[in-house]
Amino acid sequence: MSFKEQLAHRASLVEHFLSNCLHDRAIPPRLLESMEYSLLAGGKRLRPVLMTSWATMVNPEASGLHDQVMPFAASLECIHTYSLIHDDLPAMDDDDLRRGKPSNHAQFDEATAILAGDGLLTEAFWLMTTASLSKGLPADRVLRAISVLATAAGAGGMVGGQVVDVEFTGRNDVPLDELRAMHAMKTGALLTAACECGAILSGANEAVIDAARSFGQSVGVAFQIVDDVLDVVSDTETLGKPVGSDEEMGKTTYPSLIGLEKSKHLASQYIETATQHLSSFAGPEKSFLEALARYIVDRVY
Template sequence: MSIKTKLKERSARVEDYLRDCLEGKGFPKRLRQAMEYSLLAGGKRLRPVLLLSFNKLLDGDTDAALPFAASLEMIHTYSLIHDDLPAMDDDDLRRGRPSNHKQFDEATAILAGDGLLTEAFGFMLDSALERGLPAGVVIQAMRMMVRSAGCAGMVGGQMADMEMTGREDVNLDQLRAMHAMKTGALLTASCSCGAILAGADLDDLRRATAYGKEVGVAFQIVDDILDVTGDEASLGKPVGSDEAQGKVTYPSLVGLEQSRTMAEEHIAEAVRQLDVYSGPEREFLEGLARYIVDRVQ
């Protein structure tokens, strides 16, 4: 079975949970529609799958961790809704459909993102309050998520991205630092939180974190490459927008071939973190890492 098929099977578990997770909450109808419009728009569900895979690798209870895993998709979705707004990247398409603010309106899109972000932390708590995970490990994982999604992570990275746009003096170290916050932090936290929720020791947590960091860098490099070489039909979003907006990217700094080489190097380092493990979960995590780079081969 191909890694793409395995990823689809694992993402279906998250998809099933997300499909019903906002029912019975008493939300205003239009707000819930806008939240679900983006939350249920498809995607690989990479972040929750990473969390559940590391959790299972380290003998965790993936049923108990599922609400926490789903919360990562809520946070990721909120960030996409806000990134697409006219004040940010001003994109009209997301996953092959009109962006949230185009389908609804700008104010509703902002509130849909706000709602998903806020509700996400309630779902994290559900892993302890309703699924029985120890409160201490859930709090530790939530602390990790706050740092990764907040001003020292994803939000700060978006600010840095905006400040770098249109500049010609950005170097590779600055680009790496920005993307480690904007893209890498949430991917890293997905792996780290999966380990934390499994009660991992410090060595296992270190390896999960290192894997996540390396995959995060490679993922962003590949995204930058695909914005140059991909097509709108397969990506589900406009291509060439980085150059049009004056964004600094890996291809703009080092070229396409060097970018591909860098992505492969980071994936090799991610896979090295798995050397001490064996079995189906180790094989899946290795295949998933390699699949990220295979998209641009």
């Protein structure tokens, strides 16, 4: 299979798991409809794919490891989706379109959207525990991975990064290093955690976990740079969300600070750094992760 076929196949495995993971949880029907409306709205499922790929690459001999890790990988998508629902709210980015469909608060209402996000975040932690309680992964690995993911998603990670992003909106004096630090929290932390937790759940040693973390950090920076570029050069139909909103809201972005071409070049540099952290590995998963990293930048060419 080509890389894109592999990515689509792996995403479909995540999609299949997500389509059933919230059933039998005694969730009120309207709330479940709202949660699944956003959770099952599509996407390339990069975060869970990164997690399962790292786990499989680190421990390719472990039978059934992919299935054991899947609930934890799916929890990443629940957290990511909740963050998108809340980002779109009128009090935040005030976007009425997400993945080519009305955003959650536009489809339902603002209160339901807030609670759908709350529900997805909390169900994510239930899913993490099932990796041990139902799938048999060692509890110490799962506990460490939960700690890593909670830190990445919390006030010192994704949530804190969103707060800083709001504080930066409308300013024209944000230095590049502060912009990078904000995005490392808001966007990069969850991508980094996907890689790091995949290594942890596979039983990796500390050197391998460090490599996974470093790979994820570099990919996270590149991913955000590319997102900033696409907000300038792409179109609403392609992205499935409004373009030009960063400039309209007065947000500081990489293109606004250093220009489009320098932003593209910087993203490529970060991807090259990311692939260097794969140098000690071998096999098809290494090749897939290299291709996945480069695919992130290829979206702007």
